[in-house]
Amino acid sequence: MTTLATEPKTESKTDVLLGDEAIALAAIHAGISGAFSYPGTPATEILETIEKRAKRDSAGDVHACWAANEKVAYEEALGMSYAGKRSIVSMKHVGLNVAADPFMNSALTGAHGGLVVVVADDPSMHSSQNEQDTRYYGEFAQLPFYEPANQQEAYDITLEAFEESERLGLPVLIRVVTRLAHSRANVQVRSEGIKPPALGRYKNAIDWTLIPSNARRRNVRLTGMNAQLVEEAEASPYNMLALKGKTGVIASGIATNYVYENLGEDHDVSMLKIARYPIPTKLVKQLVGHCDEVLVVEDGYPFIESRLNGVLGLEGKKIKGRLTGDLPRTGELNPDNVRVGLGLAALPTPEPVDELAGRPPQLCKGCPHADFYNALTEALKEYDNSIVFSDIGCYTLGVLPPYSAIESCVDMGASIGMARGASLAGVHPSCCVIGDSTFAHSGLTPLVGAARSNSNMTVFILDNSTVAMTGAQQTMASGDEVVDLVKGVGVDAERIRIMNPLPRYHEENIKLIQEEVEREGLSVVIARRPCIQI
Numbered sequence: 001m002t003t004l005a006t007e008p009k010t011e012s013k014t015d016v017l018l019g020d021e022a023i024a025l026a027a028i029h030a031g032i033s034g035a036f037s038y039p040g041t042p043a044t045e046i047l048e049t050i051e052k053r054a055k056r057d058s059a060g061d062v063h064a065c066w067a068a069n070e071k072v073a074y075e076e077a078l079g080m081s082y083a084g085k086r087s088i089v090s091m092k093h094v095g096l097n098v099a100a101d102p103f104m105n106s107a108l109t110g111a112h113g114g115l116v117v118v119v120a121d122d123p124s125m126h127s128s129q130n131e132q133d134t135r136y137y138g139e140f141a142q143l144p145f146y147e148p149a150n151q152q153e154a155y156d157i158t159l160e161a162f163e164e165s166e167r168l169g170l171p172v173l174i175r176v177v178t179r180l181a182h183s184r185a186n187v188q189v190r191s192e193g194i195k196p197p198a199l200g201r202y203k204n205a206i207d208w209t210l211i212p213s214n215a216r217r218r219n220v221r222l223t224g225m226n227a228q229l230v231e232e233a234e235a236s237p238y239n240m241l242a243l244k245g246k247t248g249v250i251a252s253g254i255a256t257n258y259v260y261e262n263l264g265e266d267h268d269v270s271m272l273k274i275a276r277y278p279i280p281t282k283l284v285k286q287l288v289g290h291c292d293e294v295l296v297v298e299d300g301y302p303f304i305e306s307r308l309n310g311v312l313g314l315e316g317k318k319i320k321g322r323l324t325g326d327l328p329r330t331g332e333l334n335p336d337n338v339r340v341g342l343g344l345a346a347l348p349t350p351e352p353v354d355e356l357a358g359r360p361p362q363l364c365k366g367c368p369h370a371d372f373y374n375a376l377t378e379a380l381k382e383y384d385n386s387i388v389f390s391d392i393g394c395y396t397l398g399v400l401p402p403y404s405a406i407e408s409c410v411d412m413g414a415s416i417g418m419a420r421g422a423s424l425a426g427v428h429p430s431c432c433v434i435g436d437s438t439f440a441h442s443g444l445t446p447l448v449g450a451a452r453s454n455s456n457m458t459v460f461i462l463d464n465s466t467v468a469m470t471g472a473q474q475t476m477a478s479g480d481e482v483v484d485l486v487k488g489v490g491v492d493a494e495r496i497r498i499m500n501p502l503p504r505y506h507e508e509n510i511k512l513i514q515e516e517v518e519r520e521g522l523s524v525v526i527a528r529r530p531c532i533q534i
C-alpha cells in the first residue's frame, strides 16, 4: 500500500531506492549545503549516497563530510544551519547518545537554515549493541519528529522537513529502522532540486547562547510550541485515521505495512496510521473512543502503547501490543508476528529445504587483528589477573574462538576508561584494544586522563587505516597521525611502540607486548597494518 501524502510532483521520475538513498536524494533535492555523519549501520548509506550523487543531482555544491564522531557531525550541521544554510546530519541510533548534548540543547537554541536529523534504529540488533528507540529522544527534546512508513514517505518527508525546520525554527528529527533503511522500492522523485530561500544572517543570535537567562527564555518558547506541534501532527497528511468496526489498530512507521499486508483491502478494522509526532492526541482519542479494543503495532519500544495505557489503564478499553504479550516484547516486527497479533491464523511456515550450518561472524583470513590477537593472547597467557577491555570494530570479533582474547564491548571509546578503572582496582595487566577510527571518535579524551595520571595500563591501538566494520570509510587518522595524536594528549614518546602484526614477527611482537605490560605506568602500543580488504 502506498501512503503518498504529497501530491505527485509535476516534474518527476521514478527511481528504485533504499530508504537511506531516498533520504539522501531528498536532502540533495531540498538544496542542502552540507551533510554530516559518522558511519554506523543502518545509517551509513545516507552520507555515502550524498557523497556519490550530490555532484550529479544537485545544482550547487554540497559538502559531504565524515566527522570524527556523531557529536561533531551534529555540531557541524548545526553551525551550517546557524549560517542560514540547509544541512542534514545522519547517524545510527546509538550515535544519538554521543550527539545527545548538542541535540537536546539545539532544541532550545533552535535552527535557522533547515536542519534535519536522521537517526536509523536497529530493532533486533542486526549490527548494534542495543535496540533503543529514537522516538523517546524526539519526545525528550520536544521536537517535531517523523517515522516514515515506506521509502516514498522517507523521500517526501525529508524534502518537506527542511522547510518545516525553517518555518518552526527547530531541528526536525526523522527516525527510520533497518528494514526501511536497507530495502528498496520505487520512489517518485523530483527531476531537479529546489532552490532554498536565501535566509541571510539570523537577526537575534543571542538566542543561541544558552546562558541561564537565555536558556530559560528559549525553554519557554520550546515548551510553548508543544500544543502547536501536536496540532500540526493531527493535521499532518502522514497521519491517517479511518474509522470502521469496533476493533482498532494504531500502527506507526514501517509496521503500518505489516498491518495492511495482513488485512488486505476488504476488512472492518478501524485504523490510525502514525508517521508524524508528537503523538496526534485527538486522532488517538477518536480511534480509541470508537473502538472497544485497540492493537498498537510499532517497530521498536512500546512508545505509543505505554502512553495509551498510562499507569492506570483505560477503563472499558482493551489496549493490546508489546506490553500485553500480543506482540513480541523485543525484536523486529514482521508480517508474520503482526498477523498473529491481529488475531489471524498464522500462515504455515515453509519447511527449510536444507539445514544450513550456522556461520558465526569471523575475522577475514589474513586480517591484521587476527595476528595481533595471536600475539596478545600468547603474551598474556602467564598472567592470571589480566583483563583486556575491547572497543567496537572488526576487532570485537576477538571475543570469539579461536582468539577468546577480549572481555568487554560496551560503547565506542569505553575500553580506555575501563582499563584505567580496572588498573585503579588493582588489575594487572590492565589492557585495552581500540581501532583507529574508534580512537579518533572517543578514545582521545579518556587517554588524556590516563596520560595525566600515568595510569598503570597498556593501550593497544589497532591501526588498520580504515573504518573496516562499516564498509571501509575513510578514517580520521592513521599511521604517524595516530602517533602524533597519542603524543599530543601527553603520552611519553618513549612509551609509544609500533608493532607490525604479521605472523613472521610473531615472536618479537610477543616480546614487545610483554615488555610494555611489565613497565610501570601507561604504554601505548600501535599495531599497524592495513585491513586486507582495502
Ligand SMILES: Cc1ncc(C[n+]2csc(CCOP(=O)(O)OP(=O)(O)O)c2C)c(N)n1
Pocket (backbone or CB within 6 Å): 038, 039, 040, 041, 070, 092, 094, 095, 096, 098, 128, 129, 392, 393, 394, 395, 412, 434, 435, 436, 437, 438, 439, 464, 466, 467, 468, 469, 470, 475
Ligand atoms: C556511537 C556509535 N557510532 C557508530 C557505531 C558503528 N561502528 C561500530 S565500530 C565502528 C568503527 C570501527 O572502526 P575502527 O575502530 O577503526 O575498527 P575496524 O572496524 O576498522 O577494525 C563504527 C563506526 C557504533 N557502534 N556506535
Ligand code: SF4
Pocket (backbone or CB within 6 Å): 362, 363, 364, 366, 367, 368, 369, 394, 464, 468, 469, 531, 532, 533
Ligand atoms: S574487514 Fe579488514 S579489519 Fe575487518 S575482519 Fe576483514 S581484514 Fe579484518
